[in-house]
Amino acid sequence: MAFYETVSAGVPLLKSSLIPMRHGFTTRLGGVSEGYCASLNLGEHRGDDPECVRENYRRLAAALDFDLHRLVYTKQLHGNIVQIVTSADSRELFTPLETERDGICTAEPDLPLICYTADCVPILLCEPERNLAAAVHSGWRSTVRDIARSAVGALASLGAEPEKLRAAIGPAIGKCCFEVGSDVADAMRAWLGSEAGSFLSPRPDGKFLADLRGASKLRLMQLGLREENIDVSDECTMCSPEKYWSHRVTKGLRGSQAAVIIPDRRVRDAI
Ligand SMILES: [Zn+2]
Numbered sequence: 001m002a003f004y005e006t007v008s009a010g011v012p013l014l015k016s017s018l019i020p021m022r023h024g025f026t027t028r029l030g031g032v033s034e035g036y037c038a039s040l041n042l043g044e045h046r047g048d049d050p051e052c053v054r055e056n057y058r059r060l061a062a063a064l065d066f067d068l069h070r071l072v073y074t075k076q077l078h079g080n081i082v083q084i085v086t087s088a089d090s091r092e093l094f095t096p097l098e099t100e101r102d103g104i105c106t107a108e109p110d111l112p113l114i115c116y117t118a119d120c121v122p123i124l125l126c127e128p129e130r131n132l133a134a135a136v137h138s139g140w141r142s143t144v145r146d147i148a149r150s151a152v153g154a155l156a157s158l159g160a161e162p163e164k165l166r167a168a169i170g171p172a173i174g175k176c177c178f179e180v181g182s183d184v185a186d187a188m189r190a191w192l193g194s195e196a197g198s199f200l201s202p203r204p205d206g207k208f209l210a211d212l213r214g215a216s217k218l219r220l221m222q223l224g225l226r227e228e229n230i231d232v233s234d235e236c237t238m239c240s241p242e243k244y245w246s247h248r249v250t251k252g253l254r255g256s257q258a259a260v261i262i263p264d265r266r267v268r269d270a271i
Contacts, residue, residue, distance in 0.1 A: 011063035016168035016231040023261040025170040031056040041255025066112040074115045076137045080145035082154040102142050105134035107158045112262040118245040119173040122259035127160040133261040144187040152223040162224025174236030175211035
């Protein structure tokens, strides 16, 4: 199984062949924003023209065939909260969202879920038989705070069996570029124990190169997912600044890309 690229309604999307429901990881291409937010900025608070952001969302909704008024958003604070949401949690763009949640999951058919990144790791999960889905923002802080466990736990509380879960770990800063200090290395060791060493490459200056996506894949396997049910993008946001926003490359002056997943319109019969 693998990632592949499509263009729908003018919007380029990365998809995983493991996820048999509407979903996609956006790039920075295919929208109408200008300047440092050019062009498909999906962040509401990046200093972009709100009308451009609205049009970008309309394009995304057309590309993935979902109802923009039903969209449920994360409120990303680098924590480990994954909230179960329903259509009661949908909101309109540019309206306040109080509840902290770096991840969201649902059992409600046709409810689109979105999370945002610009170097951090986006993870989409689903359980096809029960029509469950989750969208998770997993930067290094959320990763070491074990948001993967929160996500699998939230999906399990909706009836998911971990061995039937599928995960797509999207474009993010790669092990080629993610330079971290001993604080992050220590946090990864506290989280994964001796296994963390496989995802930390020491450098002569005392720093490390960290493989967050590889570490999250291992963690999902520890939580019961099968290796063949986890797809990991090999694209690095920092290596491809013309295709993706990278927080590090832009020093924060950037738009945001997004990951979206939508459970099927009708619940399938449980097998
Ligand atoms: Zn890189």
